[in-house]
Structure formats: structure tokens, C-alpha cells
Amino acid sequence: MSTEKLDALFEGLVLELRRGTIVLSVMSQLKSPQYGYSLVVSLEEKGITVDAGTLYPLLRRLEGQGLLESRWDVESTKPRKYYQLSEAGKEIYERLCCQWFGIAENMNKLINSEDVR
Amino acid sequence: MDLISRYVYAVTKGLPEKQRGDIEKELRTLIDDMLEQQAGDEAYEAKVTKVLLELGDPEVLAGNYRGSERYLIGPQNFDNYILTLKIVLGAVLLGVSIAVGIGSVFSDRLNAAAIFTDYLAALFSALLQGFAWVTIAFAFAERKGVELPAKGQTKAVTWSVSQLPEVPEKQTAISRTESIFSILFTTFFITILYVAPQIFAVYLQNDTTGTTIIPIFDTVVLRGYRWLIAGIFISSISKEVVKLISGRWTLRTSTVCSILSAASTMLTLLLFSDPRIWNPNFQAGLARHMDLGFGLVNSLGQTNRGILLIILAAGIIEIVTVMYKGIKYNLSK
Numbered sequence: 001m002s003t004e005k006l007d008a009l010f011e012g013l014v015l016e017l018r019r020g021t022i023v024l025s026v027m028s029q030l031k032s033p034q035y036g037y038s039l040v041v042s043l044e045e046k047g048i049t050v051d052a053g054t055l056y057p058l059l060r061r062l063e064g065q066g067l068l069e070s071r072w073d074v075e076s077t078k079p080r081k082y083y084q085l086s087e088a089g090k091e092i093y094e095r096l097c098c099q100w101f102g103i104a105e106n107m108n109k110l111i112n113s114e115d116v117r
Numbered sequence: 118m119d120l121i122s123r124y125v126y127a128v129t130k131g132l133p134e135k136q137r138g139d140i141e142k143e144l145r146t147l148i149d150d151m152l153e154q155q156a157g158d159e160a161y162e163a164k165v166t167k168v169l170l171e172l173g174d175p176e177v178l179a180g181n182y183r184g185s186e187r188y189l190i191g192p193q194n195f196d197n198y199i200l201t202l203k204i205v206l207g208a209v210l211l212g213v214s215i216a217v218g219i220g221s222v223f224s225d226r227l228n229a230a231a232i233f234t235d236y237l238a239a240l241f242s243a244l245l246q247g248f249a250w251v252t253i254a255f256a257f258a259e260r261k262g263v264e265l266p267a268k269g270q271t272k273a274v275t276w277s278v279s280q281l282p283e284v285p286e287k288q289t290a291i292s293r294t295e296s297i298f299s300i301l302f303t304t305f306f307i308t309i310l311y312v313a314p315q316i317f318a319v320y321l322q323n324d325t326t327g328t329t330i331i332p333i334f335d336t337v338v339l340r341g342y343r344w345l346i347a348g349i350f351i352s353s354i355s356k357e358v359v360k361l362i363s364g365r366w367t368l369r370t371s372t373v374c375s376i377l378s379a380a381s382t383m384l385t386l387l388l389f390s391d392p393r394i395w396n397p398n399f400q401a402g403l404a405r406h407m408d409l410g411f412g413l414v415n416s417l418g419q420t421n422r423g424i425l426l427i428i429l430a431a432g433i434i435e436i437v438t439v440m441y442k443g444i445k446y447n448l449s450k
Contacts (some may be wrong), residue, residue, distance in 0.1 A: 036143060037150035052147055053173050057181035060140075078146045081139075 022050055024100060026058065027093045030068065033082040059083050067092055120165050121148055127175035132182055140182060148172070190255045197361050198255045202248065204297055205304045205354065209247045212308030213240045219316045239312045246311075246347065247304065254355040258362055289365045289446045296357045303357070307350045314339045319403060331402040338393045345388045352381035371443020375436045382432025389428060392421050 001009075025048050029039055036056050043050055062068045067089035073080045085093060125144050129137045148168055155164045172178065190198050217236045309316060318332040339346075356377035363370040388394065396402075 035146075037147050041154075051171070051173070052151070053178045053181060056140075056143060056147065057178070057184070060136075060182065061184060072142075078149055079142050080146055081143050 022054070022058065023062070024093075024096050025050070026055065026062070027067070027085060027089065027096070030083055030085045030089070033071075033084040035073075035080040035082050039083075062089070120162070120169065121145065124148070124169050124172070124175055128179045128182070131179050136182070188259060190252070190259055194255060194259060194362055197358070198251070200297075201255070201300060201354075201358060201361065202251050204300050205247045205251050206244055208301045208304035209243045209308050210240065212305045213243050213312050216309045216313035216316055220313045243308055243312055247308075250347070250351050250354060251358070254351065254358045257355060258358055289442070291360045291364055291366060291370075293361065293364075296361045300354060300357045303350065303353045307346060307353075310339075311343060311346050311350075319399075329402075331399055332396045333399060334394055335396050338391070342388055342391070342394065345384055348384045349381050349388070352377045352384065356381070366439075366442040366446050368443045368446075371439050374439045378432060378435050378439065382428060382435075385428050385432075386425060389421070389424055395421070 025043060026039065029042055034042070036052065036059060039059075040050060040052050040055055059068065059070075063070050063083065067086060068083045069086045069089075070081050070083045073082055125141050125148075128144060129141050132140060148165075151168045151171065152164055155167065157164075159167075213236070217232065217239060221232045314334045315332050315336050317334055318330045321329040321331070323329060356374050359370060359373050359377065
């Protein structure tokens with residue numbers, strides 16, 4: 001297989017791997033209210049890259065599912081929509097975290113640093 | 118600013134009306150925020166271009182906002198839709214051609230151009246109706262999610278083996294051929310009834326007077342009932358579409374089919390309950406030309422009642438059969 005093809009395949013798989021973690025990453029940052037772009041920046045600072053084009057619709061979806069609450073802040077110069085975990089969201093977040101620790105632990109048993117040359 | 122407006126418009130134009138304003142506001146703020154993050158001393162325009170490129174294809178962004186795809190007629194039903202469309206449009210073409218053909222043979226006008234114009238006009242409106250009603254029937258089936266295994270699986274919270282659709286046995290499978298013939302016949306018959314009811318007639322050959330035509334229906338009265346005829350067509354075709362999509366008898370299929378059967382029976386009864394749709398001179402004409410000695414004159418009311426009873430009986434028999442199939446299959450599990 002050519003290097004480009006291999007790279008493209010790899011990129012796709014990385015994307016898939018990350019996709020599953022986006023919701024958890026986003027929820028982890030919403031214990032206090034944040035607006036979309038501040039979330040992009042704070043996640044970026046912590047090494048998690050999420051494009052705004054993915055994040056904004058995701059926030060809306062989570063709000064629609066009742067996991068987030070939002071309010072428009074119109075007092076500042078630019079209208080901003082602040083999102084925060086709802087009560088249901090907090091509960092789901094905790095349960096997701098437990099799942100995550102379980103998955104991480106098991107994955108670490110499956111793969112180990114010796115697999116990486 | 119112009120580029121930003123165009124970008125925002127490109128994203129929001131395909132989104133639901135009530136979300137549009139909200140999304141537009143948040144996108145503008147987002148773009149503004151991203152612009153502020155752009156260090157460097159490039160021109161404003163260059164920064165805007167860079168930010169918009171970072172946000173990516175507006176179509177993709179709109180797709181993200183939209184979430185799951187929605188269809189008028191989904192991929193799982195599309196092949197059946199095309200099949201039904203071909204049958205219906207084919208039958209309409211045949212029906213109109215025969216109707217206009219026979220009509221023109223027995224009409225006094227022998228103006229080929231006028232007949233051809235009539236033919237095209239009738240064909241156009243009939244094809245358009247056929248297309249519209251088939252599409253509506255399928256869209257209805259799509260909305261109601263009539264027996265779509267793929268959809269059901271995603272909806273079910275916990276999936277169990279018992280949810281696996283049974284491979285249809287011979288008795289529970291709905292014959293596609295039967296449905297196709299049904300659609301063909303219904304379309305053909307109703308097209309003629311709609312376009313040229315005058316060709317339903319008794320054609321009497323006589324050596325001295327030539328051919329005498331005694332129409333069965335009063336075409337003027339029947340024309341007033343076109344909406345009813347269209348209604349009968351829609352309910353009949355919808356029923357066959359449901360059967361085609363489902364492919365086997367389940368309680369749900371049976372129920373939907375029964376409701377549609379009831380609807381078409383009721384509409385047919387409504388149509389035939391008006392005795393004025395019959396040609397009032399039919400019996401007199403028949404008697405005159407066939408030298409019938411016995412009295413036909415008083416039997417008009419009786420004939421009409423008889424026809425209504427036949428329609429009602431046929432409708433009830435169909436509903437009972439369909440429900441029986443659905444229930445029997447469901448209990449045997």
C-alpha cells in the first residue's frame with residue numbers, strides 16, 4: 001500500500017476514535033457555563049481539537065436531548081449562547097465517566113507500550 | 118462582511134425556519150470570535166477567508182446542524198417507488214391511449230389534429246396525477262414507517278432475537294405479482310373512468326343503422342365526481358404500495374390495508390349511491406335496439422341497490438380476509 005493511502009486510512013481511523021470521545025470531552029468542560037468558541041479554545045489548550053463546525057451542532061443536539069441548558073447573553077457586545085450541564089446532563093456525565101475509566105483500564109490491559117516500536 | 122453574510126446564508130438556507138435565526142446569530146458571533154483570534158497584520162478580507170476556510174464547507178456544516186437525514190422516499194423504498202411509478206405511468210399511458218383511441222373511432226369528429234391535441238392534454242394531466250398520487254402514497258408510507266426493518270432496529274432500545282423479522286412463509290408472503298397486477302388494473306380502469314367514461318358503453322352492431330353506442334354512465338354527472346374517482350385511486354394504490362413495501366402479512370400491514378380498503382369501499386359506495394351517474398337513457402335505448410319484450414324500466418333502483426350491495430360485500434370480504442391473514446400470522450408466533 002502506498003504511503004498516502006496508508007496515511008488516509010490512518011487519518012480516518014483516528015477521526016473515528018476521537019469521535020466517540022467528543023461528547024465526553026465537551027460535557028467535562030460544561031460544569032460552569034461556557035459559550036461555543038470559549039469551549040473550542042479551552043479544549044484546544046488541553047490538547048483536544050474539535051472544530052467549531054462539529055461542536056456547535058453538537059451543543060444544539062445535546063441541548064435538544066436535555067443534557068445541556070442554554071441561555072443567550074445579550075448584555076455583552078456580541079450575543080452569545082452559554083451552555084451548561086443540566087441535572088440530567090450531570091448524571092449522564094458521571095455515568096459516562098465511570099464507563100470511560102472502565103474502558104481505559106481494559107484497553108490498557110489489551111494494549112501496552114511494548115506494542116509501540 | 119459580505120463574505121460572512123454569504124457564508125452564513127449558505128449554511129442556514131436549508132435549515133428549518135425556526136432554527137435559522139438562532140443559528141445565524143451564533144455563527145456570526147463565532148466567526149467574529151475566530152477573527153479576533155487571528156493575529157498578524159493581514160488585511161481583514163484575508164483573515165475572513167482564512168476563518169471561513171477553517172469552518173469548512175457550508176454544506177457539511179448545515180448537514181451537521183440538520184443531524185439525521187430525512188427523506189420523502191427513503192433509499193429502502195426507492196426501488197419499489199420506481200417500480201410502482203413505471204407500472205402506474207405505463208397503465209395510464211395505455212389507458213389514455215385506448216380511451217382516446219376508442220373515443221375518436223366512434224366520434225363524429227374526424228379532425229386528426231384536434232384528436233391529437235386532446236390526447237396530449239389528457240395524457241399530460243393523467244400522467245401528472247398518476248405521478249403525484251404514487252409519490253404521495255409512498256411519502257405517506259415513509260412517514261408512517263410501514264414495516265421498515267432497518268428503521269425499526271435503530272429505534273428499538275434493546276434489541277432481541279425475537280425482533281428478527283420472520284422469513285415470510287408462503288402464506289404470509291404478499292405476492293408482488295398480485296400487487297403489480299392490481300396496480301396495473303386499477304390504474305388502467307380508473308384512468309379510463311377519469312379521462313373518457315363515455316367508452317364504457319354497449320356497442321350494438323346493426324346492419325341498417327350501423328353501430329349504435331349506448332353509454333352506461335352519464336358523463337356530465339360523472340365528471341362532477343372526479344375528486345371521488347381520484348380518491349378511490351389514491352386509496353387503492355396506497356393499499357398496494359403498503360403491501361409491496363411490507364412484503365408479508367403482519368398485524369400492522371393488515372390494519373393499514375383494512376383502513377385503506379374501507380376508505381376505497383366507502384368512496385366507491387359514495388360514487389355509486391348517486392343514481393344520476395347512470396345514463397338515464399341506457400335502458401330505454403337498450404330496449405329499443407334489442408327489442409326486449411320484458412320490462413326493464415322499473416329495475417333501475419333495484420340494479421343500483423344490487424351494485425351497492427356487491428361493492429359493500431366485496432369491501433367487507435377483502436377487509437375480513439386481510440385482517441384474518443394478519444391475525445393468523447401474528448398468533449402463530
